Amino acid sequence: MDIKVLLNQLDYINYTGKNDVNIKGITYDSRKAEQGDVFVAIHGYTANGHKFICDALKNGASLVICEYIPDNVIEQGNFLIVKSPRESMAIVADVIYNRPSEKVNITGVTGTNGKTSTTYLLKGIYDFLGEKSGIIGTMGTLVDDEKIKTNNTTPEASDVQFYLSRMVESSVTHCFMEVSSHALELNRIDNVSIDVGIFTNLTRDHLDFHKTMENYYQAKKKLFYKTNINNIINVDDSYGNRLYKELISEGVKAISIGIDNPADIKASNLVTTMNGTSFDLNIQGIDKKAHVNTPGKFSVLNSLGAFGAAYALGEKIDDIINALDKIKGVTGRFEILENKLDCIIILDFAHTPDGLQKVMDTINEFAEGRKIVLFGAGGERDLSRRAPMGEIAGKYCDLSILTSDNPRFEDPYDICSEIAKGVEKYDGKFKIIIEREEAIYYAIDNSQSKDVILLAGKSTEPYQDMGVEKVPYDETTIAKRAIKDIERKRGVRN
Structure with a gap:
């Protein structure tokens, strides 16, 4: 692609360089820059991309998009000066990858909790219908059945466009994308054509980034002005109720969903067991019976x-x-792990007070024995949710096992001690075991008949963020190994 094509698409401050540059790709990682690539110097959480322009040029980058040219690289390359490299990256990536979002039907899902589950439910629906689909989200990117690891819930704009282009190449017809509030604020889905938006809920989270709940809400709201067909809004959530009313008053299409409140699509008469939930379903006046295989109101x-x-x-x-x-x-x-220990062991991603509350409400509907929860809290993130999560655990559970969950540069024992203050508010019993694998083994090894053990927070997250590095971690494998060891120890497995 000739650079003139890109220049015609952008509002820019200045361009210095050759007029016959050929562009092939785009990256914001100087280590991945190659001949023909555009390197975009963005401000990340911990680093300023302008510091790596020299490295990108040494690796072959043919064009640099930046806010300014550092003194050490003046006249060493082709530079496009712009007001916002992030905004420009979204536009350039869309052009380079030939506007892929216009060729795939895209549903964007936003909310504090439930994004991943909703995208995978949609994929399940379209698998059943025999249509190829893909996912971009917390658990990585799925291009039909090929899985690609990603670092963020919603990747950077250039990655989003690349993954969508891969879906186009693979004849994928539908993409289900988790859209984080960070993504909406940081231009990651600019220039992405979205057909349907879904709002799941909004509870306290990410205030280290957004500062206030109102800012958090306004960030989420941006998604629903981008959609081409319709929006699906959970009006049982107080912010969802507000959002639905605001969208309708502004002439933006929206369909309401709910259980407790009147809604266009409404579930009622829920019956929950460990094996799922059955309910009556009313779709704009049409009555049906339905069942889902994951138990609980949240499901x-x-x-x-x-x-x-x-x-x-x-x-x-x-x-x-x-x-x-x-x-x-x-x-x-809410994945139930098979075992022969006469107890129920559940793996779930609940890592916020609201998420933990909803899972515990569901467990309460079928639990016959003790309730044991194992969880922690992230370091250097919204500190105010630690004690409230402890309060929920103390209120609902017979034992809380507090452990490590992405401590980053904080002392994990200090984090657990803050959670413990909430547990103690309800006179709950707790035990601190910092090493998470040891904590899981302890929880399962000390299980009794009819216990329900919830392993919360990590789920499929593939690492522990220990500050200086992200250590590979697989909770499913660890839990299944512990189950087998303890089954052998108790003589119920060969």
């Missing part, structure tokens, strides 16, 4: 979001209901 709400999106996209009601009945569940989201 039904996620299913309503997925149902609403598929319905808005024109799928038949009975087909969607049949698909939801066949979906086994989402890996690491």
Whole structure:
């Protein structure tokens, strides 16, 4: 691609360099820059990309998009000076990858909790319908059945466009994308054509970044002005109720979903067991029966979001209901681990007070024995959620095992001690075991008949953030290994 094509697409301050530059790709990582690449110097959480322009040029970058030219690289390359490299990256990537979002039907899902589950429910629906689909989100990117590891819930703009282009090449017809509030604030989905938006809920989180709940809400709200077809809004959530009313008053299309409040798509008469939840479903006056295989009210709400999106996209009601009945569940989201220990062991991503509350509410509906929860809290993130999570654990559980969960540069024992203050508020019993693998083994080894053990927070997250490095970590493998060891110890496995 000739550089003139890019220059015609951008508002820029100045360009210094050759007029016959050929562009092939785009990156914001100087280590990955190659001949023909555009290197975009963005401000990250810990580093300023302008410091790495020299490295990018040495590696072959043919064009640098930046706010200013550092003294050490003046006249050493081709430079495009812009007001916002992030905004420019989204535009350039869209052009380089030939506007892929216009060739794939895209549903964007935003909210504090439930994003991953909703995207995988949608993929399950379209798998049932026999259509190729992809996912971009917390658990990585899926291009049909190929999985690609990613670092963020919503990748940077250039990566999003690249993954969408891969989907186009693979004849994927639908993409289900988790859209984080960070992504909406940092231009990661600029120039992405989104057909349907889903709002799951909004509870206290990420205030280290947004500072206030109002800022957090306004960031999420941006998604619903980008959609081409419709928006699906959970009006049982107080912020969702507000959002729905604001969108309708502004003439923006929206379909409401809910259980407790009146809604266009409404579930009622929920019956929950360990094996799932059955309910009555009313779709704008049409009555149906439905079932989902993951138990709990929160699971039904996620299913309503997925149902609403598929319905808005024109799928038949009975087909969607049949698909939801066949979906086994989402890996690491209220996933029940098989065992012979006469107890229930659940793996879940709950890592906020609201997420933990919803999981515990569900467990309460079927628990027969003790309730044991194992969890921690992230270091250098919203400190105010630690004690509230402890309060929920202390209120609901017979034992809370407090452990490490991405401590970063904080002392994990100090983090656990702050959580413990909340547990103590309800006179709850707790034990601090910093090494998470040891904590999991302890929880399972000390299980009794009919216990329900919840391993919360890590789920499928593939690392422990220890500050200086992200250490590979696999909670599913660790838990399954502990189960087998203890089964052998108790003589119920050969």
